[in-house]
Amino acid sequence: MRLVFLGPPGAGKGTQAREVAGKTGVPHVSTGDMFRAEVTAGTELGLRVKSIMDGGDLVSDDVVLEVVRSRLGKCDVEGGYLLDGFPRTLVQARGLDGIAAQQNRPLDHVVYFDLDDQMVISRLSGRRSCPACGEPYHIESLKPRTEGICDKCSTELIQRDDDRPDTVKNRLDVYKQQTAELIDYYRKKELLRRVGADGSVQQVRAGVFEALGVG
Ligand code: AP5
Numbered sequence: 001m002r003l004v005f006l007g008p009p010g011a012g013k014g015t016q017a018r019e020v021a022g023k024t025g026v027p028h029v030s031t032g033d034m035f036r037a038e039v040t041a042g043t044e045l046g047l048r049v050k051s052i053m054d055g056g057d058l059v060s061d062d063v064v065l066e067v068v069r070s071r072l073g074k075c076d077v078e079g080g081y082l083l084d085g086f087p088r089t090l091v092q093a094r095g096l097d098g099i100a101a102q103q104n105r106p107l108d109h110v111v112y113f114d115l116d117d118q119m120v121i122s123r124l125s126g127r128r129s130c131p132a133c134g135e136p137y138h139i140e141s142l143k144p145r146t147e148g149i150c151d152k153c154s155t156e157l158i159q160r161d162d163d164r165p166d167t168v169k170n171r172l173d174v175y176k177q178q179t180a181e182l183i184d185y186y187r188k189k190e191l192l193r194r195v196g197a198d199g200s201v202q203q204v205r206a207g208v209f210e211a212l213g214v215g
Pocket of ligand 1: 008009010011012013014015016031032033035052053054056057058059060064084085086087088092123124126127128136137138139141142162171197198199200201202204
């Protein structure tokens with residue numbers, strides 16, 4: 001399966017991508033996670049993208065496309081991939097079309113996580129993340145077993161710099177200005193599967209699996 005998870009920041013794409021990847025074995029490819037890994041490792045790319053990410057703006061299309069093209073050239077994604085947080089602009093969507101055509105491996109589904117602004121703000125302001133393994137938590141809806149500690153790898157949880165209130169507002173604006181038009185783009189291609197993202201993690205998971213036809 002070749003999938004794209006599309007939707008506003010904090011809609012639960014990463015949470016559900018981990019579930020789907022775990023169940024189907026399809027590799028989870030998150031551009032946000034890839035850039036955060038570069039920042040943590042202090043690479044040249046990491047240094048370039050850090051302030052852009054902290055401000056809630058988008059990394060330039062040419063940089064993103066170069067990173068994704070290289071990732072989709074690896075052997076582990078020959079049988080499929082789940083793209084989370086990419087594409088985010090029309091240029092990126094057309095770039096992905098080009099990669100898919102070149103590889104002769106078209107997309108199967110684009111899952112659109114539909115969530116209103118108030119819920120986005122509440123999800124992001126309460127999110128805590130594991131800086132080591134990336135596992136997401138929430139101070140109310142998805143608490144770790146021990147407060148402040150990751151269940152999976154026992155690392156101390158953090159609040160992402162881009163989850164602070166001013167940045168969240170900008171991320172939402174950027175989503176509306178640059179990413180939301182992809183909903184129509186993929187609807188016209190008959191790839192769009194809308195999932196209401198305002199239920200519990202389990203309810204949303206059921207909606208995603210139903211949309212993908214995975215039992
Ligand atoms: P990225 O990491 O992709 O951020 P995002 O798209 O804004 O998505 P998030 O990770 O914030 O949210 P999510 O939808 O995965 O929600 P989650 O599952 O964590 O990108 C970060 C930055 O990198 C960008 O701003 C940009 O600078 C750069 N970047 C990345 N890709 C790029 C690209 N293609 N082009 C240009 N720049 C790019 O859930 C959120 C919270 O809600 C968690 O606390 C979770 O526990 C909780 N939650 C989840 N589901 C539920 C539920 N059903 N009920 C209750 N709580 C829930």
